[in-house]
Structures are given as structure tokens and as C-alpha cells.
Amino acid sequence: MPKKKVKEESRGVVTSQATGVVCPECGYHRFFEDPVRGEKICARCGLVLDEAMVDFSQEWRAFDEEQKLRRARAGAPLTSTKHDKGLTTEIGKSGEILKVAPEKRAQYQRLTKWQKRLIESKDRNLSFALSELQRLVSYLGLSRAVHEEVAKKYEEAVDKGLVRGRSMESVIAALVYAVCREMGTPRTLEEIEKASGVDKREIGRTYRYIARQLNIKILPASPEDYVPRFTTMLGLSDKVQARAIQILKKAKKNDITSGKGPTGVAAAAVYIAAVLEGEKKTQREIAEAVGVTEVTIRNRFKELIEKLGIAEEIEKKIKELEEKS
DNA sequence: AAGACGAAAGTGGTTGA
DNA sequence: TCAACAACTTTCGTCTT
DSSP: OOHHHHHHIIIIISEEOSSOOOOTTTOOOEEEEETTTTEEEETTTOOEEEOSOOOOSOSSOOSSHHHHHHHOSSOOOOOTTSTTTTOOOOSOOGGGGGGSOGGGHHHHHHHHHHHHHHHHHHHHHHHHHHHHHHHHHHHHTOOHHHHHHHHHHHHHHHHTTOSTTSOHHHHHHHHHHHHHHHTTOOOOHHHHHHHHOOOHHHHHHHHHHHHHHTTOOOOOOOHHHHHHHHHHHTTOOHHHHHHHHHHHHHHHHTTOSTTSOHHHHHHHHHHHHHHHTTOOOOHHHHHHHHTSOHHHHHHHHHHHHHHTTOHHHHHHHHHHHHHHO
């Protein structure tokens, strides 16, 4: 894993692609776009993916908001995943300057200029970040609610200056992680790493920092929340899902879950539930889908069946299933 | 040959002095 | 800042079917 490269790219040298397209050569998801030659080039291996692209950028330039408004031929749709929901505050309107005392005009103009610069720099930052977010959302199949919430929190983070010294990608990734968890549909760090190309330790670090600064409560993730996604990923029935959650509830009461990695516990519960419902999957299959090792599943599995006193039941069931095949 | 099991050594992160 | 520590992973050998 060339981690260094990703870091450099996150400095903004690279245009990130808004859709879920990946390089057919190396599977990487970021590309350089060269508008002059109309080429799209994989940022990792350099493969030219697209030639003779259409340049969608504006053919005109605008030097201030006024020109922008005048030259634009279409307005952006209103949505809260856009940085300002289409409403921007400005200090200076050309007519108003006449109302200001002559001796204050110079100062007034300076203020106007800086105000514009600030807004525009925030603009660029936000629109770039939001397109990265858009990419993650479609890649991970996240809900509208999560999308909106992350957008809101990101702006908050920018306002508090928390993005400084961190790459936008890592902040976005961290927020996605945080919000997914908050909404009870957690994704693992690994999944977000794969989707965003940001190292998972980096995501974790940023997550903790941002969460503290924005007063997002960091509750330990609960295993139940992972169950529905795991069962669907493995193609298991709703019955298995319900059974797994039932097992986890009981486990929680007996205090077996605390201190353990939630994904491991969830994986073991799914394994048990699958066996009990006669839809047995191998430990490896589950391990692979969930992103923990078989060993971990085994350990949790052993703990669960012992402490819940269902060891015999499970063994009987396994024998039964073996006889059938 | 494939799956389950577990021992042993290694890794990254947290905690407490 | 450092060492101890728990959870988890990797690796590998064994047993069963």
C-alpha cells in the first residue's frame, strides 16, 4: 500500500472523481484530469482512462460575485448539501459605497475585498470537500440523512478551523464514520478506508479529534447495529438477523460484549444465528465479509456459547446439519 | 482437500505513572 | 514519554470429515 502517495495527493494536486469509477488497471479511484488535453489519468499507475473528454467547466471567468451572477446562465439547485444553500452574505454592493463617509472608503473597500476572499476560499474548500463526500456517499450507499449531516458538520469543522493541517479527505472520512455511527448504521474503519483512500489510522485519529472538538459524543459502537448489514452482505435471511440480535441482547445483559471489538462480537452472533436457523456459513466466509479473522470469531463464538449456556444446542444443530449433507 | 480449532508470537492502541 | 497491558491478527500445526 503506497500510503505516502495518497498523502501528497490529498494536498489538492489531484482532482478526485465524483463517481464510483475505479481504474481498471490498479483499482484506484482518483484521477488527474487534464482539461487542456481532455485526458483522464489514473493517479496511481498513470493509465489514461479517458481521452477526448468534454470540458464541463465554464468558458467565462468572473472576478467578483456580481460578474458571476451576470455571466452565469443557470443557477445551482437549492440543497443543504451545498455549502451555503444558495444564500450568501456580502458586505459590499457597489451602490452602497456612496453612503460611506469618504475618509472611510478605503477601509470599507479593504473589508469588502477580504470578505470576498474569505468567502471564495471557503467556497473552494467546501465544494471540493462536498464532491468528495458525494463520492463516498454513493460508494458506500449511505442515506440522504447521513449525507446532509456530514455536510453540516463539515462546515462547522471548517468554521472552527479544524481542517487546518489535515487533509479534507480525512476529515470527510472521519465525519462519515462518526455520523454513520451516530445514526445507528455504523461502517467499519476498513470500509471507509477502502472507499476514501485515507489510511484507517488517520481516519481514527481525525475522528477522535473532530469528535472532541465538535462535542459529538463518542459512545462505543454496539454490535447489534452491525448485524443487519452483515446478514445482508452474506445473503442470510431476516430470521437469522433477528436471532443474532436476540443473542446479542442476551449477551449484553450478561456483560460479555463490553471491552470487545463490536464487529467481532457481531460476527460471532451472526455465525451462531446462522447455525441455529440452518443457514450455516463457514467461519471464513463470515470473517471475510465482516473484516475480522476467523480466530476472533472463534474466540467470541466460544465465549458466547459458554456464557449463554447454548453450547450443547449448537453442537446438536451442527451434527444435524452435517448429516443432511 | 476443506473446515474448524487453538497455541504462540507479533501488532497497534490505550492507560497510568 | 515510557512501559505494561488487553484485544486482535498472523501464522502455523493438528484434527476431523
